[in-house]
Amino acid sequence: MDIHRPKEGSGCDCDAQDMLKAIISIDEALARIAAHVTPIDEANTVPLSKGLGRILAQPVRAQGRAPSFDNAAMDGYAVATTSLTGDGPWMLKVIARVPAGHEATQKLSGPCAVRIFTGAPVPDGADAVVMQEDVTRVGDTVQLHRRPAAGQNIRRAGSDMEKGATILDKGHRLGPGEIAAGAAAGAGTVHVQRRLRVALIVTGDEVREAGGERAAAQIWDVNTPMLAAAMDSKALEIVATVQGADNCARLASQMKELAEQADLIVTTGGISVGEEDHVIPAFAGLDGEMIFSRVAIKPGKPVSFGRIGTIFWLGLPGNPLSAYVTWNVFGRALVKGLIGETAPVSARRHVITNAPIHRKPGRVELRLATLCGIDADGREIVDFEAATLSGCVSRLPIAHGLIYLPAEVEYLPTGALVQFQPFCPV
Numbered sequence: 051m052d053i054h055r056p057k058e059g060s061g062c063d064c065d066a067q068d069m070l071k072a073i074i075s076i077d078e079a080l081a082r083i084a085a086h087v088t089p090i091d092e093a094n095t096v097p098l099s100k101g102l103g104r105i106l107a108q109p110v111r112a113q114g115r116a117p118s119f120d121n122a123a124m125d126g127y128a129v130a131t132t133s134l135t136g137d138g139p140w141m142l143k144v145i146a147r148v149p150a151g152h153e154a155t156q157k158l159s160g161p162c163a164v165r166i167f168t169g170a171p172v173p174d175g176a177d178a179v180v181m182q183e184d185v186t187r188v189g190d191t192v193q194l195h196r197r198p199a200a201g202q203n204i205r206r207a208g209s210d211m212e213k214g215a216t217i218l219d220k221g222h223r224l225g226p227g228e229i230a231a232g233a234a235a236g237a238g239t240v241h242v243q244r245r246l247r248v249a250l251i252v253t254g255d256e257v258r259e260a261g262g263e264r265a266a267a268q269i270w271d272v273n274t275p276m277l278a279a280a281m282d283s284k285a286l287e288i289v290a291t292v293q294g295a296d297n298c299a300r301l302a303s304q305m306k307e308l309a310e311q312a313d314l315i316v317t318t319g320g321i322s323v324g325e326e327d328h329v330i331p332a333f334a335g336l337d338g339e340m341i342f343s344r345v346a347i348k349p350g351k352p353v354s355f356g357r358i359g360t361i362f363w364l365g366l367p368g369n370p371l372s373a374y375v376t377w378n379v380f381g382r383a384l385v386k387g388l389i390g391e392t393a394p395v396s397a398r399r400h401v402i403t404n405a406p407i408h409r410k411p412g413r414v415e416l417r418l419a420t421l422c423g424i425d426a427d428g429r430e431i432v433d434f435e436a437a438t439l440s441g442c443v444s445r446l447p448i449a450h451g452l453i454y455l456p457a458e459v460e461y462l463p464t465g466a467l468v469q470f471q472p473f474c475p476v
C-alpha cells in the first residue's frame with residue numbers, strides 16, 4: 051500500500067543524497083548500539099516490595115508449590131462425594147469447622163461434612179466443597195440438595211506454581227504483576243541490576259532555567275526538564291545535571307569528571323558543525339571511541355554515540371524535538387542494553403494514515419503522530435503533523451508516538467500503511 055517514488059534531485063544541502071551516503075541508517079545505528087553494549091555486571095539484593103521498576107539480574111523460582119495445600123475456593127462445606135449414596139437429598143452431620151489459616155485436623159469418613167471457609171485447607175477424605183448458598187443448615191446438620199462433582203471448589207496444591215519452576219526470567223522488569231507472582235513464589239528478596247548512573251550535560255550559553263530571567267537572545271531550557279522526565283525510572287538514576295561549558299577544554303574536563311561517576315553521559319546540543327559546537331571536539335580529546343556520528347534521520351541527524359573507557363556517551367542534538375526523538379529511539383535502546391532488560395524497545399507496529407503526505411525525500415523522517423481511531427478492518431489510524439519542526443515542542447503533548455516515513459518517500463496517499471513507534475517511559 052505504501053507508494054515509494056524515488057526522487058532524482060534533493061531539496062536542500064542537508065538532505066543531498068551524496069551527503070547522506072556518508073551517514074548511517076537508523077537500523078545500522080541501533081545495530082551498533084546493540085553490538086557495543088552489554089548489561090552492567092553489578093546487582094543489588096532488595097526486598098521484593100522495593101523492587102518495583104527494577105530489572106531482574108537473576109531469575110525468580112518458586113520456593114514451594116502454590117497453592118502449597120489443597121484449599122477451599124468458596125465458603126461452604128467440605129464433603130466426600132463417594133459417601134453420598136442414593137439420589138439425595140443428603141443430611142450430613144457437621145463434624146468440624148476450619149477457618150483460613152487453621153489446619154484441618156479432623157479427617158472426613160463417611161457421610162458427614164466439615165464447615166470450611168475460602169482459603170482453608172481441605173480436610174483429608176474430602177474431595178469437594180459445596181458453597182453455603184447451595185445447602186440448608188439445620189442445627190448441626192447440613193442438607194445437600196444436589197450431588198457435588200468431585201474436585202468442585204477445591205484449589206489444588208501446585209495448580210498455580212510447581213516448586214522450582216521459573217516464575218520470572220532474568221532481564222524482566224518488575225511491575226505489580228511480577229511482584230505478585232514473586233510473592234506467590236515466596237521470594238522475600240530479589241536480585242536486581244544496580245541502577246544505571248546517568249549524567250546529563252546540557253550545552254548552550256543561551257539557555258536559562260524555564261521561567262527564570264532571560265535576556266533578549268536567551269531561551270528557556272527545554273532539554274533539561276524534558277530529558278529528566280523522560281529518564282524518570284526506577285532502573286536508572288540521574289547522578290548529575292550540568293550546564294555544559296561552551297568551551298572545548300572545559301567541556302572535556304566536565305565530561306572526564308562525570309565519566310568517573312556515571313555509566314552513561316548524555317549531552318544535548320553542540321554536536322553540529324559550527325565552531326560553537328564543542329561536544330565532538332571535547333569527546334575526541336578524551337580519547338574515546340566514536341561508534342557513530344550522524345544518522346540519516348529527521349529530526350536528529352547529528353546524533354552521535356561513543357565510548358569513553360568503560361562508559362558510554364550519547365550526544366543528542368540541541369533542538370528539543372530532535373533531542374526528544376533521538377532519546378526515544380536511541381537513548382531507550384541504549385539504556386535497555388545497559389540494564390539488561392530483555393523486553394524489546396516498544397516494537398514498531400503498522401498503522402494507517404488519515405490524510406495524504408507530501409514531503410521532501412532524503413532522510414527517514416520520524417513525524418509526530420496521534421492515534422485517532424480504528425478503521426473497518428480493525429487497523430489503527432493515525433493523525434500526524436504537517437511537518438517536522440525540530441525546535442518546536444508545543445505539539446508533543448498530543449502526540450502518542452512517531453510514524454516512520456521512509457527516506458525516498460515523497461508522497462503517500464490517505465490510508466497508507468506506515469510504521470508507528472509509541473512513546474514509552476524508559
Ligand SMILES: Nc1nc2c(c(=O)[nH]1)N[C@H]1C(S)=C(S)[C@@H](COP(=O)(O)OP(=O)(O)OC[C@H]3O[C@@H](n4cnc5c(N)ncnc54)[C@H](O)[C@@H]3O)O[C@H]1N2
Nearest residue numbers: 254257270271272273319320321322327351367368369372
Ligand atoms: N551548517 C549546518 N548547520 C546545522 C546542521 C548541519 O548539518 N550543518 N544541522 C542542523 C541540525 S539538523 C540540527 S538538529 C542542529 C543540531 O545542532 P546542535 O546539536 O549543535 O545544537 P545547538 O546548535 O547547540 O542547538 C540547536 C538549537 O537548539 C536550541 N537549544 C539548544 N539547547 C537547548 C535547550 N536546552 N533548550 C531549548 N533549546 C535548546 C539552540 O538554541 C538552537 O536553536 O544543527 C543544525 N545546524
Ligand code: MOO
Nearest residue numbers: 349350351372440
Ligand atoms: O536533524 Mo535536525 O532536523 O534539526 O534534528
